[in-house]
Amino acid sequence: MGNKLTSRAKDYSKWYNEIVVNADLAENSAVRGCMIIKPYGYAIWEKVQAELDKMFKATGHENAYFPLFVPKSLFEAEEKNAEGFAKECAVVTHYRLKNDEENPGKLTIDPKAKLEEELVVRPTSEAVIWNTYKSWIQSYRDLPIKINQWANVVRWEMRTRLFLRTAEFLWQEGHTAHATKEEALEETQLMNQVYADFVENYMAIPVLQGTKTASERFAGAEETYCIEALMQDGKALQAGTSHFLGQNFAKAFDVKYATTEGDLEYVWATSWGVSTRLIGALIMTHSDDNGLVLPPNLAPLQVVIIPIYKGAEQQQQIAKVAENLKAKLEEKGVRIKFDNRDKFKPGYKFNEYELKGVPLRIAIGPKDLEKNTVEVARRDTLEKIIIPQQEVLMHVTEQLDQMQEALFQKALDFRANNMTEVNDYDEFKKILDLKGGFLLAHWDGTAETEEAIKKETKATIRCIPLTEKKETGQCIYSGKPSLQRVVFAKAY
Amino acid sequence: MGNKLTSRAKDYSKWYNEIVVNADLAENSAVRGCMIIKPYGYAIWEKVQAELDKMFKATGHENAYFPLFVPKSLFEAEEKNAEGFAKECAVVTHYRLKNDEENPGKLTIDPKAKLEEELVVRPTSEAVIWNTYKSWIQSYRDLPIKINQWANVVRWEMRTRLFLRTAEFLWQEGHTAHATKEEALEETQLMNQVYADFVENYMAIPVLQGTKTASERFAGAEETYCIEALMQDGKALQAGTSHFLGQNFAKAFDVKYATTEGDLEYVWATSWGVSTRLIGALIMTHSDDNGLVLPPNLAPLQVVIIPIYKGAEQQQQIAKVAENLKAKLEEKGVRIKFDNRDKFKPGYKFNEYELKGVPLRIAIGPKDLEKNTVEVARRDTLEKIIIPQQEVLMHVTEQLDQMQEALFQKALDFRANNMTEVNDYDEFKKILDLKGGFLLAHWDGTAETEEAIKKETKATIRCIPLTEKKETGQCIYSGKPSLQRVVFAKAY
Numbered sequence: 001m002g003n004k005l006t007s008r009a010k011d012y013s014k015w016y017n018e019i020v021v022n023a024d025l026a027e028n029s030a031v032r033g034c035m036i037i038k039p040y041g042y043a044i045w046e047k048v049q050a051e052l053d054k055m056f057k058a059t060g061h062e063n064a065y066f067p068l069f070v071p072k073s074l075f076e077a078e079e080k081n082a083e084g085f086a087k088e089c090a091v092v093t094h095y096r097l098k099n100d101e102e103n104p105g106k107l108t109i110d111p112k113a114k115l116e117e118e119l120v121v122r123p124t125s126e127a128v129i130w131n132t133y134k135s136w137i138q139s140y141r142d143l144p145i146k147i148n149q150w151a152n153v154v155r156w157e158m159r160t161r162l163f164l165r166t167a168e169f170l171w172q173e174g175h176t177a178h179a180t181k182e183e184a185l186e187e188t189q190l191m192n193q194v195y196a197d198f199v200e201n202y203m204a205i206p207v208l209q210g211t212k213t214a215s216e217r218f219a220g221a222e223e224t225y226c227i228e229a230l231m232q233d234g235k236a237l238q239a240g241t242s243h244f245l246g247q248n249f250a251k252a253f254d255v256k257y258a259t260t261e262g263d264l265e266y267v268w269a270t271s272w273g274v275s276t277r278l279i280g281a282l283i284m285t286h287s288d289d290n291g292l293v294l295p296p297n298l299a300p301l302q303v304v305i306i307p308i309y310k311g312a313e314q315q316q317q318i319a320k321v322a323e324n325l326k327a328k329l330e331e332k333g334v335r336i337k338f339d340n341r342d343k344f345k346p347g348y349k350f351n352e353y354e355l356k357g358v359p360l361r362i363a364i365g366p367k368d369l370e371k372n373t374v375e376v377a378r379r380d381t382l383e384k385i386i387i388p389q390q391e392v393l394m395h396v397t398e399q400l401d402q403m404q405e406a407l408f409q410k411a412l413d414f415r416a417n418n419m420t421e422v423n424d425y426d427e428f429k430k431i432l433d434l435k436g437g438f439l440l441a442h443w444d445g446t447a448e449t450e451e452a453i454k455k456e457t458k459a460t461i462r463c464i465p466l467t468e469k470k471e472t473g474q475c476i477y478s479g480k481p482s483l484q485r486v487v488f489a490k491a492y
Numbered sequence: 493m494g495n496k497l498t499s500r501a502k503d504y505s506k507w508y509n510e511i512v513v514n515a516d517l518a519e520n521s522a523v524r525g526c527m528i529i530k531p532y533g534y535a536i537w538e539k540v541q542a543e544l545d546k547m548f549k550a551t552g553h554e555n556a557y558f559p560l561f562v563p564k565s566l567f568e569a570e571e572k573n574a575e576g577f578a579k580e581c582a583v584v585t586h587y588r589l590k591n592d593e594e595n596p597g598k599l600t601i602d603p604k605a606k607l608e609e610e611l612v613v614r615p616t617s618e619a620v621i622w623n624t625y626k627s628w629i630q631s632y633r634d635l636p637i638k639i640n641q642w643a644n645v646v647r648w649e650m651r652t653r654l655f656l657r658t659a660e661f662l663w664q665e666g667h668t669a670h671a672t673k674e675e676a677l678e679e680t681q682l683m684n685q686v687y688a689d690f691v692e693n694y695m696a697i698p699v700l701q702g703t704k705t706a707s708e709r710f711a712g713a714e715e716t717y718c719i720e721a722l723m724q725d726g727k728a729l730q731a732g733t734s735h736f737l738g739q740n741f742a743k744a745f746d747v748k749y750a751t752t753e754g755d756l757e758y759v760w761a762t763s764w765g766v767s768t769r770l771i772g773a774l775i776m777t778h779s780d781d782n783g784l785v786l787p788p789n790l791a792p793l794q795v796v797i798i799p800i801y802k803g804a805e806q807q808q809q810i811a812k813v814a815e816n817l818k819a820k821l822e823e824k825g826v827r828i829k830f831d832n833r834d835k836f837k838p839g840y841k842f843n844e845y846e847l848k849g850v851p852l853r854i855a856i857g858p859k860d861l862e863k864n865t866v867e868v869a870r871r872d873t874l875e876k877i878i879i880p881q882q883e884v885l886m887h888v889t890e891q892l893d894q895m896q897e898a899l900f901q902k903a904l905d906f907r908a909n910n911m912t913e914v915n916d917y918d919e920f921k922k923i924l925d926l927k928g929g930f931l932l933a934h935w936d937g938t939a940e941t942e943e944a945i946k947k948e949t950k951a952t953i954r955c956i957p958l959t960e961k962k963e964t965g966q967c968i969y970s971g972k973p974s975l976q977r978v979v980f981a982k983a984y
Contacts, residue, residue: 031563086589092583096648121560
């Protein structure tokens with residue numbers, strides 16, 4: 001085909017970047033590490049937002065908005081959280097620029113406009129939110145509070161990659177407050193399940209659910225649940241996290257509630273988030289050397305109709321058929337476009353929509369006019385089939401469903417083929433090196449072993465899986481006893 | 493009633509603040525000038541977003557996302573724009589905090605992590621967007637570009653008020669690029685019309701459309717169109733603006749396109765925005781001394797059902813009727829809640845929903861059970877009526893429509909009664925003082941006169957109206973000739 005991307009086999013990382021840029025998803029900006037999300041990429045994010053937002057509301061959450069800035073004194077309050085983010089936060093120190101007297105036409109910071117207290121651009125909002133919850137919560141009647149926020153956050157990452165790791169990114173962050181530990185834990189697990197359902201059913205990406213080890217936990221959490229996906233290069237990608245925060249933030253911000261008996265107790269907390277990083281996972285799970293492949297449930301455009309004609313008369317005849325099909329499919333809720341632009345040739349358009357991963361392409365040419373047919377091509381299999389026009393409606397809806405299912409199944413098969421039980425460290429290193437993927441291995445539960453393996457192999461413990469059958473054994477590194485296999489991988 | 497707000501007559505400003513806080517719309521945060529938008533207030537903003545977003549897409553716009561930060565050198569590029577915003581911008585100077593050695597447990601700026609170039613937190617995004625358009629636009633084939641962004645922006649205002657003027661606010665900003673001046677002007681006018689349609693049809697707020705005088709224009713614009721609304725205290729509120737930017741940003745960022753003839757021309761630009769300020773306008777247009785009054789088209793909750801019962805059995809009987817009504821109304825697309833909380837008395841609930849401006853309240857008590865009736869109360873008129881249960885569906889949908897219409901008509905009447913043609917400066921000052929409102933007066937077109945009137949009376953020219961019949965006359969201040977009346981008012 002004509003898209004001429006670097007192949008995955010040749011340079012996976014370059015292939016990824018080329019897809020992001022050439023499919024018009026995003027690009028780097030003039031601001032170090034910050035990306036511009038282009039309309040096509042943003043349309044995918046809008047689909048993510050719309051579906052997740054429905055799921056959050058269906059589970060009893062409401063949206064709200066809290067300030068972008070966190071005063072340093074609030075930021076410091078929960079020590080572990082502060083420690084975790086201090087090294088990568090953007091800090092506002094002044095609130096005015098003035099004319100630079102030495103450089104006419106230029107501006108400079110006005111030293112008179114120095115803030116009394118520095119403001120941290122939120123890397124996450126626990127601090128500012130728990131400082132607020134303090135005044136919202138007096139008694140058990142005020143609980144639970146279940147709030148979500150759609151927002152931008154900033155983490156000053158040194159090595160950035162479009163969607164996967166950027167200094168500013170878009171995300172949602174849920175922040176809930178509960179009367180009991182049990183309820184907070186339940187919420188933590190529920191939201192991790194919501195993420196798993198969304199990512200599997202809409203993004204067609206199979207995920208492992210599990211908990212993080214202590215060293216991989218969110219700064220300030222007592223337990224971090226996560227969903228982990230496997231990319232085509234055998235590396236893992238953390239796709240979402242849900243944190244049980246215990247009473248850490250309640251204690252840091254002194255948030256207590258009166259129980260039904262009138263006692264004062266600290267409140268229990270959770271927080272959970274997914275970000276524009278999901279789009280990186282989407283790209284790396286399904287796409288091929290011809291470009292992006294989008295699962296129909298999430299594709300901004302599910303079907304494109306391209307006319308193949310000579311001369312205005314033929315174009316008009318085809319347009320009539322196309323508009324008619326389009327109207328019928330739109331009525332069924334299909335997201336469809338008829339690309340009747342005259343200044344581009346069909347071949348150019350074929351390449352464009354292939355690169356952009358539109359699930360189905362319908363081509364209509366002179367022969368189709370004669371025979372009342374159309375040609376339908378599927379993006380994932382690249383299969384083309386000629387069908388009667390009266391079957392288009394049924395065929396398209398069927399194919400969209402099948403493609404959604406097929407993408408998930410393909411990714412599931414890939415994962416099955418790249419998830420290996422290993423029983424000793426040499427085997428571990430060999431498989432990691434040759435094949436990558438998820439390595440299921442016994443671990444003694446210590447941070448020392450975890451750190452040593454990471455240092456020697458670059459593999460980290462992605463999660464202690466929830467769903468795997470528990471089986472005791474011996475740590476591949478130390479030989480000490482282990483209660484269950486954990487999931488190792490190299491990761492994004 | 494029981495809500496005990498300060499009355500509008502007694503202290504309008506206090507009344508406004510009490511509504512915002514007591515109706516759970518928003519509150520001040522720990523960050524100077526930044527507000528927390530609470531779930532009920534945010535739900536209104538979500539309605540605003542949803543409807544506007546549809547209108548933007550229907551007029552051919554796509555959403556995208558650009559960085560929060562603007563490097564100082566880009567910020568400076570369009571001089572007037574930079575000058576207009578330099579005095580109120582938050583500046584990021586560092587990207588790391590470190591442990592404060594003198595204060596254990598505290599953090600301090602790491603002087604080693606000083607940015608080479610300061611980053612301005614966007615007060616508006618023309619600079620960062622036009623710097624990007626530069627690489628997106630080569631030829632006429634790349635035009636027009638019609639992009640919108642939903643985002644947060646920061647303007648370091650010294651005197652802030654919830655929703656009306658906050659240091660950080662949420663908004664949308666459209667940024668379009670065109671091949672010709674005519675097309676850009678058309679876009680500017682179209683989007684101002686879109687704003688007018690939205691604000692009138694959804695928010696039930698009548699607006700005047702017009703252009704700003706040179707001194708009231710957006711910094712960097714050649715013409716600013718606006719919609720101006722009139723609040724109940726006789727002050728004007730600018731509800732939205734749409735700017736024709738000429739070639740100013742194209743020149744500042746050197747954005748040229750090759751015409752069909754192959755000549756290189758600068759690109760023409762527009763930008764347009766509305767913000768969370770609209771919620772302030774909504775509150776101040778319709779609400780009364782009992783609390784918020786929401787137009788049904790924008791109310792997150794249109795109908796609430798409140799049961800009045802003694803004992804569990806009666807509660808169950810009423811609940812059955814209520815759930816049945818709720819299901820039927822939901823099917824019709826009505827946003828409805830059945831508040832069956834046992835821990836609050838009906839009177840408490842009546843007050844709560846009155847304060848929160850829910851358009852219709854349905855109460856069901858023991859007598860209603862007997863007679864198969866319900867009591868429906870309308871929030872704007874406070875009228876109550878008892879109707880048979882089988883008429884609820886028809887009655888509710890009718891009343892929602894009528895209330896939407898009635899609120900608009902009431903606001904329109906108020907404006908008509910508070911829009912005065914004045915023909916000399918003494919009359920101008922007298923009316924402004926006694927009555928306020930929109931004053932239609934002749935003006936000589938000079939910035940000097942405008943400034944003098946502003947200084948002497950605090951009234952500004954809100955707009956040079958588009959729709960008023962043009963009528964020549966003499967400036968009320970200078971006596972010089974004038975081509976048409978303009979609209980003066982004191983403003984928020």
